Amino acid sequence: MTVVPARSSEWVRPVRSQEPASAIIEIDRVSQVFQTSARKDHVALSDISLTIEEGAFVSILGPSGCGKSTLLYIVGGFVSPTSGSAKIKGHAITRPGPDRGPVFQEFALFPWKTVLGNVMYGPRQQGVRAAEAEAQSLALIEMVGLKGYESFYPKELSGGMKQRVALARTLAYHPEVLLMDEPFGALDAHTRTRLQNDLLNIWERDRKTVLFVTHSVDEAVFLSDKVVMMSKSPGRIREVIDIDLPRPRRRNELLLDPRYQKYIVDIERMFDESDEAGQAS
Amino acid sequence: MMSSATLIRRAAPVLACIGLLAVWQVASLALKNDSFPTAIDAIRAIPDILGDKESLINILASLRRMAIGFGVAVLVSIPLGLLMGRSRSVAAFFNPLLMVIYPVPKAALMPIIMLWLGVGDVTKTLVIFLGVSLPVIYHSFEGAKAVEEKMLWSGAAMGLSPARRLVRIVLPAALPEILTGCRTGLVLALITMITSEMIARQSGAGNILFNALDMGQYDTVFAMIIIVGAMGICLDAIFERVRARLVRWSEPQFDMPLSFS
Numbered sequence: 419m420t421v422v423p424a425r426s427s428e429w430v431r432p433v434r435s436q437e438p439a440s441a442i443i444e445i446d447r448v449s450q451v452f453q454t455s456a457r458k459d460h461v462a463l464s465d466i467s468l469t470i471e472e473g474a475f476v477s478i479l480g481p482s483g484c485g486k487s488t489l490l491y492i493v494g495g496f497v498s499p500t501s502g503s504a505k506i507k508g509h510a511i512t513r514p515g516p517d518r519g520p521v522f523q524e525f526a527l528f529p530w531k532t533v534l535g536n537v538m539y540g541p542r543q544q545g546v547r548a549a550e551a552e553a554q555s556l557a558l559i560e561m562v563g564l565k566g567y568e569s570f571y572p573k574e575l576s577g578g579m580k581q582r583v584a585l586a587r588t589l590a591y592h593p594e595v596l597l598m599d600e601p602f603g604a605l606d607a608h609t610r611t612r613l614q615n616d617l618l619n620i621w622e623r624d625r626k627t628v629l630f631v632t633h634s635v636d637e638a639v640f641l642s643d644k645v646v647m648m649s650k651s652p653g654r655i656r657e658v659i660d661i662d663l664p665r666p667r668r669r670n671e672l673l674l675d676p677r678y679q680k681y682i683v684d685i686e687r688m689f690d691e692s693d694e695a696g697q698a699s
Numbered sequence: 700m701m702s703s704a705t706l707i708r709r710a711a712p713v714l715a716c717i718g719l720l721a722v723w724q725v726a727s728l729a730l731k732n733d734s735f736p737t738a739i740d741a742i743r744a745i746p747d748i749l750g751d752k753e754s755l756i757n758i759l760a761s762l763r764r765m766a767i768g769f770g771v772a773v774l775v776s777i778p779l780g781l782l783m784g785r786s787r788s789v790a791a792f793f794n795p796l797l798m799v800i801y802p803v804p805k806a807a808l809m810p811i812i813m814l815w816l817g818v819g820d821v822t823k824t825l826v827i828f829l830g831v832s833l834p835v836i837y838h839s840f841e842g843a844k845a846v847e848e849k850m851l852w853s854g855a856a857m858g859l860s861p862a863r864r865l866v867r868i869v870l871p872a873a874l875p876e877i878l879t880g881c882r883t884g885l886v887l888a889l890i891t892m893i894t895s896e897m898i899a900r901q902s903g904a905g906n907i908l909f910n911a912l913d914m915g916q917y918d919t920v921f922a923m924i925i926i927v928g929a930m931g932i933c934l935d936a937i938f939e940r941v942r943a944r945l946v947r948w949s950e951p952q953f954d955m956p957l958s959f960s
Binding site for chain 2: 495516522527528540543544571572573588591
């Protein structure tokens with residue numbers, strides 16, 4: 419599918435997937451209303467419906483304040499929606515569980531545990547024997563490029579390294595869906611690019627379902643099969659765009675690919691349009 | 700080979716002590732007051748106290764009460780503080796109670812407690828318990844409140860129940876703050892130990908001190924003050940060692956350890 423810029427004020431609803439067999443996450447008319455400190459209702463999410471297919475890399479893209487992280491937290495079971503429902507494999511999501519593994523912008527590592535201790539935490543919690551958990555964790559640490567840092571504490575690591583540990587820690591308990599909340603948002607541009615490349619390489623191996631929240635258009639296009647564009651006040655889905663670029667993706671090839679550039683330009687133009695529409699009203 | 704900076708840093712506490720004693724000595728000689736013995740006289744009285752079996756029994760009895768009061772206070776206060784930090788209803792219930800107890804000098808409660816429980820160990824230990832509890836509860840509460848939400852979410856995603864999250868995430872994450880409270884608690888335990896023995900004079904280090912004061916044995920009074928001070932420094936140094944070991948993982952803190960190591 420190629421990108422067709424939407425008509426100015428028309429909200430394009432995402433079409434619900436017709437193949438329920440492959441749907442892993444179903445979000446059905448979810449709304450989220452917060453009370454602000456001034457006791458006013460703030461609609462963070464309004465009537466969101468979205469289906470995510472198994473094995474897809476889906477990005478949720480939008481300006482800050484559009485509720486994209488809240489949507490991710492609802493899928494994670496960390497936040498309950500005000501109305502509507504979210505389901506994983508047909509079961510209603512009521513609380514967090516090891517089938518959905520979060521990776522946060524803030525890393526949220528356990529600072530009292532070493533790198534190895536952090537990665538082993540999930541498997542140990544699930545009753546995997548120590549020796550086995552350790553062997554698996556060492557392999558994961560090597561996979562994320564941190565061999566030799568097993569006995570380091572989080573405070574001794576750079577931001578990029580911390581996020582690598584956080585990714586390994588989440589992969590260690592084999593979640594079916596990875597929930598990534600602006601995972602590279604706190605990193606410098608160079609580290610960010612390297613982690614994007616490495617994340618794609620890791621993802622190519624087992625193609626887990628990924629829900630990836632970001633405000634970076636090129637990050638979303640580079641990584642995703644599908645980009646869910648959101649607009650703010652209230653947070654709504656503006657457009658869902660399939661990214662039809664070959665995999666495995668290589669950054670140096672993509673940067674020269676006019677299709678990649680067109681996706682980025684089109685998406686940015688759509689955001690500009692909605693900004694202008696917002697200012698006019 | 701030690702650098703000169705390290706040498707100065709190591710020698711500084713010793714120099715400070717010698718300086719204090721020197722000032723004391725000079726001041727005492729200058730004032731010529733019977734109730735203010737010289738530093739040397741006070742130090743000379745120390746071996747007499749420590750060599751006396753009766754005095755040693757008294758001091759050990761004090762330390763025993765202090766250890767029990769401190770230990771029980773820590774065991775009760777940490778779980779309570781953590782629960783208050785993670786549950787608004789628990790905090791809403793206990794906060795007003797603690798706010799009422801906090802400003803009351805614990806020694807002021809002693810006469811009443813003595814009426815109920817007598818002048819024995821239970822009363823004194825209870826007063827030490829009260830003195831230690833509040834800072835430990837307060838710091839555990841603050842530590843638990845400050846635990847990053849996302850860290851708890853990460854634990855929840857791994858399948859940790861709320862109770863296990865409290866023990867396995869909130870407790871270790873709040874440990875540096877909890878231990879700060881315990882350190883304050885330890886000093887307060889020493890202070891309440893002496894004050895409790897001042898009010899209920901029956902045994903203990905405070906008993907020796909205030910009996911000597913009544914009898915005008917000022918050498919002994921000041922010797923006891925030195926002994927109590929030394930106990931404080933030693934306890935704090937031991938505690939600091941344990942603390943540093945437990946929270947090696949946390950950010951380096953540039954506080955000056957009160958130890959001679």
